Amino acid sequence: MIKSVIFDIDNTLYDYDHxxxxxxxxxDEYMAExxxxxxxxxxxxxxxxxxxxxxxxxxxxxxxxxxxRFQRLLEQNELPLHPHALNMYDIxxxxxxxxxxxxPGVEAALSELKKSGYTLGIGTNMxxxxxxxxxxxxxxxxxxxxxxxxxxxxxEKPQKDIFIFCAKKAHCLxxxxxxxxxxxxxxxIGAQGAGMHPLWFRPTKNDxxxxxxxxxxxxxxxxxxxxxxxxxxxxxxxxxIQQISI
Numbered sequence: 538m539i540k541s542v543i544f545d546i547d548n549t550l551y552d553y554d555h556x557x558x559x560x561x562x563x564x565d566e567y568m569a570e571x572x573x574x575x576x577x578x579x580x581x582x583x584x585x586x587x588x589x590x591x592x593x594x595x596x597x598x599x600x601x602x603x604x605x606r607f608q609r610l611l612e613q614n615e616l617p618l619h620p621h622a623l624n625m626y627d628i629x630x631x632x633x634x635x636x637x638x639x640x641p642g643v644e645a646a647l648s649e650l651k652k653s654g655y656t657l658g659i660g661t662n663m664x665x666x667x668x669x670x671x672x673x674x675x676x677x678x679x680x681x682x683x684x685x686x687x688x689x690x691x692x693e694k695p696q697k698d699i700f701i702f703c704a705k706k707a708h709c710l711x712x713x714x715x716x717x718x719x720x721x722x723x724x725x726i727g728a729q730g731a732g733m734h735p736l737w738f739r740p741t742k743n744d745x746x747x748x749x750x751x752x753x754x755x756x757x758x759x760x761x762x763x764x765x766x767x768x769x770x771x772x773x774x775x776x777x778i779q780q781i782s783i
Contacts, residue, residue, distance in 0.1 A: 538713060539655070539713060539714070539715055539734065539778060539781060540655065540656060540707065540709040540713040540714070541655060541656040541657070541658060541703075541704070541707035541709055541713060541714045541715070542650055542655050542656075542657055542658075542714070542715045542717060542778060543657075543658040543659065543660050543700075543703050543707070543714055543715070543716045543717065543733075544657070544658070544659055544660070544716075544717045544718070545659075545660065545661060545694075545716075545717065545718035545719060545720070545723075545724050545738075546659060546661050546663070546668055546671060546672070547661070547663070548719040548720075549717060549718050549719045549724075549738050550639060550640065550643050550675070550677070551637045551638055551639050551640060551643075551671075551675070552637070552638060552640065552740075553637070555636070555638075556632075556633045556634075556636045556637040556638075557633060559632060559633070559636045560628075560629045560630070560632040560633035560636070561580065561629075562576075563628050563629070563632040564579060564583075564625060564628055564629050564632075565579050565580070567624065567625060567628050568625075571621065572616060582610050582613075582614070583606060583607075583610060586606045586609050586610050586613070587600070587606060589609070590605065590606065590609070596693040596696075597687065597691070597693065598662070598663065598664050598686065598687040598688035598691075598693070601662065601663050601664055601687075602664055603625075603626050603629055603630065604622060604623070604626045607621075607622050607625040607626055607629075608622045630667060630670070634670060634671060634674050637671065637674070637675070639675055639677075640740060640771055641770070641771065641772070642770060642771030642772040642774070643675075643677070643771045644675075644676070644677065644680075645771070645772070646771040646772070646774040646775060647677060647680040648680065649775045650680075650774075650775060650778070651680050653775070655778075656682050656683075656707045656708070656709070657680055657681050657682055658681060658682060658683045658684065658685065658703055658706060658707055659672070659681055659683070659684040659685065659686075660685045660694070660699055660700060660702075660703045660716065661684070661685070661686050661687065662686075662687045662693050662694050662699075662723065663686055663687065663688070664686060664688045665684070665686040665688050665689060668684065668686055669684070672684075682706075682707070683703070683706040683707065685699060685702050685703045685706060687699060689702075690702045693723075694718075694720075694723040694724065694727040695722055695723050695724075695726050695727025695730065696727070697727065697730045697731035699727075700714075700716065700727060700728055700730075700731030700733055701731055703716075704731070704733070710732075711731050711732035711733045712732050712733070712734075714728075714733045714734065715733065715734045715735075715736050715778055715781055716728035716733045716734070716735050716736065717736045717738055717774070718735070718736075718737070718738060719737070719738045719739070719740070721737065724737070725737050725765055734766075734781050735765055735766075736765075736766050736767075736768065736774075736777065736778070736781070737765050737766065737767045737768075738767075738768060738769070739767055739768075739769050740769055740770075741769055766780070766781060
């Protein structure tokens, strides 16, 4: 019997890629204004710093801390930390959150699950404060009984420890949990490895020339709905979870 439904946030509850692209443009503009950098230089430098941090500390929540990335970018380019590190951090996240839009049907789906008695949670590879800001901005925090960030768990998806931590907070077994996420590696395989029921979110996006939704392209040799339940519309989420519960 399914007792808890646990969600990823980024690219699951909202389109992170779209909001991130807008936030990066705002950051590009700031770096051009302050230091005369071209957008390509800003984005290349940030990507380089991200790889450096990953190599040094491994897959931990600090990898996702934009303030650390921007601090190091400034240090390595012999640019002043004040006031730019905090300015860059605020510009990036304020712009992203302002432009982040929930996928259709998310709030209704959470409300229906909550009214039906499921314990709802979040399991996310991100620092806690930013994820709280997102959920508050979306008006969704009220629906969740618990949150597990990789900052709190000191583990990253797909490591099973973070999923086990979620089940512990939900006061049930992993086998009584559904985990909803967009990433095959981090969410689906990670949840399976912890003994949870994964539910793979594969949204459609309005990327076609005529503005009509087109399916997200699945990578080759990736399990399909024959192995893992898949949904693309949050209006279908409740019924899909009901089928898993049978």
